[in-house]
Amino acid sequence: MSIPARPFVSYHLWSLVAPKKGQEQWHCQMRRGFIKAKQREPEVKALLAKATPPQRIGILAQKGVYEFHRHLHWLTQSDGVEKVAQLLKLSNFTFQVKQRVLKILQKYQKSPLLLNKCILQLTPGDEGFPKPIVIDKGNYRFRLYAAMDCVFIDSDNTLHILDFKTGKSAFDKRQALVYLLAARYLYPGKNAVASFYNLEVGQKSELITINSHELTSLEFELANVANKHQLDLQKYADQDSNFSQIFPPNPGNHCRFCPFNSICEFSALKPTKSYSAPIIRNS
Structure with a gap:
């Protein structure tokens, strides 16, 4: 590696x-290990490539703001939201994503926060x-x-x-x-x-x-x-078998929201697996 x-x-x-x-109680170092140390492994890479609905909504919403300010006249046109939606290809996404992004675009058109700002980036x-x-x-x-x-x-x-x-x-x-x-x-x-x-x-x-x-x-x-x-x-590069000691897990109800719960052997969704955190002794 x-x-x-x-x-x-x-x-x-x-x-x-x-x-x-x-x-602190919901924080898991093993998640960092998957994202930053194992990111090139096929199973992890596939999971990282999957955007969740909240992630898609966030990206599309920001891109919508970007397109509004790239085509400023759309902020005042009655079909401005529709034009931005077409650029974002919202019809390709799920109903939930499409509806939430449309509402965000409508809200921004009514109250464009960046209008008349001296935008550098x-x-x-x-x-x-x-x-x-x-x-x-x-x-x-x-x-x-x-x-x-x-x-x-x-x-x-x-x-x-x-x-x-x-x-x-x-x-x-x-x-x-x-x-x-x-x-x-x-x-x-x-x-x-x-x-x-x-x-x-x-x-x-x-x-x-x-x-x-x-x-x-x-x-x-x-x-x-x-x-x-x-x-x-x-x-980890020196001894990848020590993954769970370098990036210790913290199983719990929050495992339900972890993108790696399907491949993590310590996931709380797999009750047959027991795990004891390593004891750290002060020298």
Whole structure:
């Protein structure tokens, strides 16, 4: 198994390494192992390639916003939603996906959040990995990946990073913090804020800011996340039979929502399998 030449980190990886506060009991390191260490294995690769309905809705909703602003006149045309729906090929998707995305498009046409904004970047949501930001300091070096949905300039000349959401998932402030760290390198000298906007329910988050000292601390924390993950990948490359020790499972009711429950031998959906977490002794 080949491993990345240099440690890397993103919000997604951070969320796989460390749970959001209050969600520790549902966090499973083995999920990270499947996604990041076993991703090229045929069974895992096939599961990763399957987008869930919520994932499809999120991607299509963002692409809908992108198309509205690529064809601004559709925001005021009576058949604007229909035209965007045709571009998205919504007829190819399930009834649930189609109906929810149509409602999102209708809601956005009535209240276009980005209209008349000075938009610097607006992505369609399916553009793949962004170019990494190489962070190289005296005691650490890693690649930072930050895929930003939208960046615009507010009326007070503040750089505003906006992340679109759908569904009922709560906002995770850590994602905004990663974007603000990326902005330090992509837009040096700019005063930046970040926020979330749920396209489905029209809910805005508070503005999220971070000072220079906090950014430095965040950068160091992300360097530790990157290095821990790199070490785990190396351990797995050296001894792949130790998969469950390197990426320990945490079976429970949350296994129902895990995309790997069909191939995970520790899944709580397979009650015949017992598992005891390894005992970690302090030296």
